[in-house]
Amino acid sequence: MKLLNFVAPDSGAVRPGILTDAGIIDCGAIGFSSLSMEALIAQPEALSSLQRAIEQAIVDPAGFALHLLDEASLRFAPALTNPGKIICIGLNYRRHAAESGLPVPTTPVLFSKFNNSLAAHREPIPLPPTARQYDYEVELAVVMGRRARNVAVEEALEYVFGYCTANDLSARDLQTRTSQWLLGKTLDKFLPLGPYLVTADEVRDPQNLSLQCWVNGELRQHSNTADMIFSVAEIISYISQHFTLEPGDVICTGTPEGVILGMPEKVWLRAGDEVTVEVEGLGQLTNVMA
Known part of the structure; x- marks a missing residue:
């Protein structure tokens, strides 16, 4: 899994995302709004839940299309x-x-x-x-x-x-x-x-x-x-x-x-x-x- 941090344009908060072939999935938009990269690392169960969400996105890509971000337009934060x-x-x-x-x-x-x-x-x-x-x-x-x-x-x-x-x-x-x-x-x-x-x-x-x-x-x-x-x-x-x-x-x-x-x-x-x-x-x- 390729993870990243970006600055949310609406709030200025740093949020994690996942790089996929279709684009960047905003973790906050798919039910992980309180998740930070540090919490993801420290909590293996959070990573497992995130992985399941990504697998669901692959099965039902239309349902996640609204949560995809264009990498070129992102303001990155440090990993x-x-x-x-x-x-x-x-x-x-x-x-x-x-x-x-x-x-x-x-x-x-x-x-x-x-x-x-x-x-x-x-x-x-x-x-x-x-x-x-x-x-x-x-x-x-x-x-x-x-x-x-x-x-x-x-x-x-x-x-x-x-x-x-x-x-x-x-x-x-x-x-x-x-x-x-x-x-x-x-x-x-x-x-x-x-x-x-x-x-x-x-x-x-x-x-x-x-x-x-x-x-x-x-x-x-x-x-x-x-x-x-x-x-x-x-x-x-x-x-x-x-x-x-x-x-x-x-x-x-x-x-x-x-x-x-x-x-x-x-x-x-x-x-x-x-x-x-x-x-x-x-x-x-x-x-x-x-």
């Missing part, structure tokens, strides 16, 4: 708007570590972003004057579906609700100002997330997904999650040995080579640049720098 934790993994691709001139980590490198960094598909991203070295990072984001503590690697993927495309935008001059990366990573709207949240059953193998990033139509990143140093399962297991993961927590699993930081001549992002990132099967996420 999640209130995750409990946003955990990011640094230097998790072999070729990205090489282009950065850094050794391959022997344990996962963890840092965090906050909810202020969340942004939606097609939402402008402000570049504040406090920095100038603005960079992109296409990433596979993992959304937890179950409480996880001391989880074995072999069982870790069973705790995943779904996956989405993320752009871990970074201000490199702020990131490298001190040994702590936080300042350069969690500026307002510096984590576009979406456009869809794809349930785990539709992702055959998270370690065999292509990733791409374009800047103003020019391909900058093109890799595969197979180049990860630590797999999704290993990351979940490692984190869960140290602190508890809750439903709705987001893990951004690192970026491949091709970022501006690794280029011999660095032309940083600036206002007006359009950045599109895509993870195979999860949709393209586009934002313009402002």
Whole structure:
């Protein structure tokens, strides 16, 4: 199932929807008006009820035709708007570590972003004057579906609700100002997330997904999650040995080579640049720098 969040034009409230071949089904219009994406993740029975409603829509498409929305006219919201934790993994691709001139980590490198960094598909991203070295990072984001503590690697993927495309935008001059990366990573709207949240059953193998990033139509990143140093399962297991993961927590699993930081001549992002990132099967996420 491909889920998404959008801003309802009548109320301004964020509501979940489902992508179908016929259009976007507004969950609020088919009896799930109080359902948020976070509640959907935390309540398996809600997802089951929603699935039954979708199956009914397939049987009786005319009955749901009035509840279909045109995706092109939607104002998207971030795939999640209130995750409990946003955990990011640094230097998790072999070729990205090489282009950065850094050794391959022997344990996962963890840092965090906050909810202020969340942004939606097609939402402008402000570049504040406090920095100038603005960079992109296409990433596979993992959304937890179950409480996880001391989880074995072999069982870790069973705790995943779904996956989405993320752009871990970074201000490199702020990131490298001190040994702590936080300042350069969690500026307002510096984590576009979406456009869809794809349930785990539709992702055959998270370690065999292509990733791409374009800047103003020019391909900058093109890799595969197979180049990860630590797999999704290993990351979940490692984190869960140290602190508890809750439903709705987001893990951004690192970026491949091709970022501006690794280029011999660095032309940083600036206002007006359009950045599109895509993870195979999860949709393209586009934002313009402002």
